[in-house]
Amino acid sequence: MVARLAAVSPEFAALWARHDVGGSGPLVKAVRHPEAGDLLFDLTRLTVAGRPDLVLDLYVPRPAPSEGGGAGPPFDALCPGPSPRATVEA
Numbered sequence: 001m002v003a004r005l006a007a008v009s010p011e012f013a014a015l016w017a018r019h020d021v022g023g024s025g026p027l028v029k030a031v032r033h034p035e036a037g038d039l040l041f042d043l044t045r046l047t048v049a050g051r052p053d054l055v056l057d058l059y060v061p062r063p064a065p066s067e068g069g070g071a072g073p074p075f076d077a078l079c080p081g082p083s084p085r086a087t088v089e090a
Helices: 002-008 010-018
Strands: 027-033 037-048 051-061
Touching (some): 002 010
Antiparallel strands (some): 027 037, 037 051
16 A cells, blocks of 8 residues: 555655654543443553663543542442542641
């Protein structure tokens, strides 16, 4: 396919040869859990310096739209018992 496009478009051929690829924007991963329902995660992909073939994907829970911060419901349904969140004592 690339060869066919390059043959009919010199502009495409020049852009393809540059391999100039920009970073991606924010990514969101949606998961449907059988008990907790829909869960949303912000995805951050890190590339290991000097090893572009290795990546580390970090999935951070998104707060529920009605929540001000923290994962909150429905993530709390996955952790029965006392909240696993750290608390700060005065």
